[in-house]
Amino acid sequence: MPRFDDSDFAVVSAPGTPRTEGPNPFAAVRPGVSRGNSTLAIPGANGNTVEIPASRSSISDAAALMHNLSLSPSMKERRGSRNSFGTSLPIPRSPRHSRLLSKRAGVSQDILASQVQDMSKEKVAAAKNMAFAFDIDGVLAHGNEPIEEAKLALKMLNGDNELGIKIPYILLTNGGGKTEIARCEQLAGLLESPISTDQFIQSHTPMQALAEYYETVLVCGGEDFKVREVAETYGFKNVVHPKDILAWDPTVSPWGIFSEKDRENAKPRDFSKMKFDAILIFADSRDYATDFQIIMDLLLSENGKLLTRAKDPVASRIPIYFSQGDLVFPTNHKGPPRLTQGSFRIAIEAQYKALTGVELERVVYGKPERATYTYADEVLKNWMEQIHNENTLPQNVYMVGDNPQSDIIGGNMYGWNTCLVRTGVFQGKEGENDAHNPANFGVFDNVLEAVKAAVRKELGQDFKLKWNPKVNPVLHGDDSSAVA
Ligand code: G3P
Ligand code: MG
Numbered sequence: 001m002p003r004f005d006d007s008d009f010a011v012v013s014a015p016g017t018p019r020t021e022g023p024n025p026f027a028a029v030r031p032g033v034s035r036g037n038s039t040l041a042i043p044g045a046n047g048n049t050v051e052i053p054a055s056r057s058s059i060s061d062a063a064a065l066m067h068n069l070s071l072s073p074s075m076k077e078r079r080g081s082r083n084s085f086g087t088s089l090p091i092p093r094s095p096r097h098s099r100l101l102s103k104r105a106g107v108s109q110d111i112l113a114s115q116v117q118d119m120s121k122e123k124v125a126a127a128k129n130m131a132f133a134f135d136i137d138g139v140l141a142h143g144n145e146p147i148e149e150a151k152l153a154l155k156m157l158n159g160d161n162e163l164g165i166k167i168p169y170i171l172l173t174n175g176g177g178k179t180e181i182a183r184c185e186q187l188a189g190l191l192e193s194p195i196s197t198d199q200f201i202q203s204h205t206p207m208q209a210l211a212e213y214y215e216t217v218l219v220c221g222g223e224d225f226k227v228r229e230v231a232e233t234y235g236f237k238n239v240v241h242p243k244d245i246l247a248w249d250p251t252v253s254p255w256g257i258f259s260e261k262d263r264e265n266a267k268p269r270d271f272s273k274m275k276f277d278a279i280l281i282f283a284d285s286r287d288y289a290t291d292f293q294i295i296m297d298l299l300l301s302e303n304g305k306l307l308t309r310a311k312d313p314v315a316s317r318i319p320i321y322f323s324q325g326d327l328v329f330p331t332n333h334k335g336p337p338r339l340t341q342g343s344f345r346i347a348i349e350a351q352y353k354a355l356t357g358v359e360l361e362r363v364v365y366g367k368p369e370r371a372t373y374t375y376a377d378e379v380l381k382n383w384m385e386q387i388h389n390e391n392t393l394p395q396n397v398y399m400v401g402d403n404p405q406s407d408i409i410g411g412n413m414y415g416w417n418t419c420l421v422r423t424g425v426f427q428g429k430e431g432e433n434d435a436h437n438p439a440n441f442g443v444f445d446n447v448l449e450a451v452k453a454a455v456r457k458e459l460g461q462d463f464k465l466k467w468n469p470k471v472n473p474v475l476h477g478d479d480s481s482a483v484a
């Protein structure tokens with residue numbers, strides 16, 4: 001079971017946590033040594049990154065789960081936990097700007113809207129002081145199928161409302177596996193709304209900060225070799241994909257999957273000479289056998305030299321980072337939610353414990369980790385600047401999610417309003433909230449209902465969720481044809 005500090009997400013760096021400099025900054029933790037407050041060392045400070053104390057334990061979940069499998073780490077249990085830890089999660093100091101611009105509504109609507117907005121200053125201020133953070137899987141889409149209500153919700157926030165104003169929103173997903181540009185293009189088509197990379201955070205987006213710390217990395221997960229492109233875009237200098245290793249020596253993974261297409265795209269090198277600095281899991285594995293084997297080979301190696309075996313694997317272990325911790329996620333499968341990266345991680349932890357007798361220490365990014373929400377604030381501020389020319393952080397942020405154990409607990413702990421929808425992992429009936437991690441703003445049938453309720457709370461119950469093209473600013477925008 002994940003263990004959290006009493007102060008939940010407001011943890012500070014654990015006292016006495018050693019700080020080290022250099023490319024492989026993780027200090028050894030020897031079996032039998034009391035873990036006390038600190039286990040993994042915090043990577044050295046760096047000019048372009050900010051280190052956010054981890055809110056999730058750096059110690060493997062596997063031991064606690066092996067005899068007591070549970071899918072419900074709850075807020076209550078987290079509060080009760082005494083396990084503290086000292087790892088930090090580096091995130092970029094400020095998000096990179098993309099050159100993608102969101103589509104404008106059209107010059108004549110812009111002019112009319114600004115006239116209407118001039119006459120409704122209070123509502124305009126309220127619209128700029130609220131924002132949404134949308135989960136994707138189970139809220140906006142199921143895999144490659146859009147959720148219809150999501151299209152209307154985004155249209156309304158993009159200016160199809162009585163003020164013709166953009167109400168800020170970002171997408172905050174634990175998904176990943178392809179570049180931000182590729183995913184935004186795909187989503188824009190799916191949801192029929194422009195989506196900029198500047199309003200988009202996937203599980204591994206903040207992990208670009210790690211490029212300041214590690215040069216040679218094994219990057220796992222996702223389709224084909226897409227995560228290689230992701231890691232290179234983030235600035236990692238020497239990126240190795242598990243299939244590069246299979247191309248070099250297929251016997252490394254006896255049950256591995258290796259196609260002709262893989263051979264065309266793999267980059268085999270002499271891996272016997274290479275020293276890896278870290279392992280990064282960016283998305284769901286598509287070849288568990290190979291990924292398990294190579295990850296375990298590196299965790300057991302002498303300082304990251306593939307296929308060596310360290311005398312003391314714990315002392316010379318290289319760090320491993322997972323981009324998110326969800327155990328299950330909603331897909332287009334008609335039955336219960338499907339297993340995802342958190343379940344893969346627990347298998348790695350269990351293998352490591354079985355082989356070495358000690359717990360695996362690892363870092364997990366993504367929701368509900370505080371670092372992800374801190375990064376989201378930066379993205380939101382930058383997005384406000386792009387759409388409203390104001391570098392301010394809206395005070396009333398609404399997280400709309402389907403997973404109580406990531407979206408809702410994370411949002412609650414970060415002080416956001418939380419809306420739980422019934423279109424994904426959470427399947428509660430009418431009138432029910434999640435028992436362990438209840439959404440503080442409420443439970444809704446779908447994202448559109450959540451957005452309507454939040455907008456009406458902030459902008460007034462009579463706020464019209466449709467732009468009226470016949471609006472006449474001289475009459476204060478009052479036109480009987482406006483649709484509520
Ligand atoms: O693998 C889990 C991931 O797909 C969940 O994505 O958008 O629900 O955070 P999301
Ligand atoms: Mg979801």
